[in-house]
Amino acid sequence: MNQSALRRPALLIIDMQLGLFNGSDKPYEGDRVLKNINQLIKRARGANAPIFAARHTGPRGTPIEPGSPLSQLVPQLDVDVKRDLIFDKTRPCCFFGTSLGERLAEAGTSELVIVGMKTQYCIDATCRTAADMGLRPVLIADAHTCMDTRVLPARAIIEHHNATLDGSFVTLASAANYEF
Template sequence: MPALKLNRPALLIVDVQVGLIHGPQQPYQRERLLATINQVIAQAHEAGAPILAVRHTGPAGSPIAQGSPFWQVAAELQLEGRDARLFDKQASSAFQGTDLEHWLKEAQVEDLVIVGLKTQYCVDSACRAAAQLGFKPVLVADGHSCMDTELLAAEVIIAHHNHTLHGPIARVVEAANLQF
């Protein structure tokens, strides 16, 4: 498959936080996921594309309340020296209650490359909201994950979302086929 050449791209890393990476339930293929996200971070940085991260902030007293250890962005992300911008959110959508949309429009971003956690919640919401706001979402097929649920294995949830979001909502591409 030829590389997908991006136009005025930015990278959006969704909820890769200590509480989700190291919590009681581990994301499906955690180590591979982190390696893939770091590969995409390096590609974006090398190309001079903006690197943005959002983290979910829970209510006071929750494990991911503002300032708590689980709320922090996972240290495994290779963001040091990458001039990454951080947005805090309190909803599933990375855009709701944040200035992410304004920032992206000011930067004239077209293609928004999306990676992170959890596939069926905040990653899905980021793809759908980005498309509704006029951006062109690019979901990294091997750059998002989740945990098993009572009904479905994480592997099935990921495959389902890659299939469902591809086409009308996002372009879905493996990290190896991205070209910032």
């Protein structure tokens, strides 16, 4: 069996939602990241790779409670609610308290392509857990983002995580070069 037959990728889009993407603190190069994610969605569809989109939600009564406007995916994101699996999570890791692991297993996924927000929280936690679960996580280096913090600018956070996660936890790829 050739290597491409063993490689069964899926795309995971994390927290590309109104409350984060369009909040008062703007994500670093958000428009470029969104464009790169949409390119990956198009390629995943062309290859019939499953697409999953996670939304971070909070408790009832908070601005990001389930179903609230701020918890909804940004409308510019090319997900298809009838075709793609959109799910809510309450923790940084997309696997904790969700059916993501089971859904990936049902789809026969071996390689998980990870994109979205926020680099130092949900992207980091999900990359590390995916590797621990025996998946081959691929972090798209130019398709995840975050905001500046009091300590570090977003660009430095993204570069640091790309360097830290690469090799030990993920394989890095660029949006332009990744093929499903």
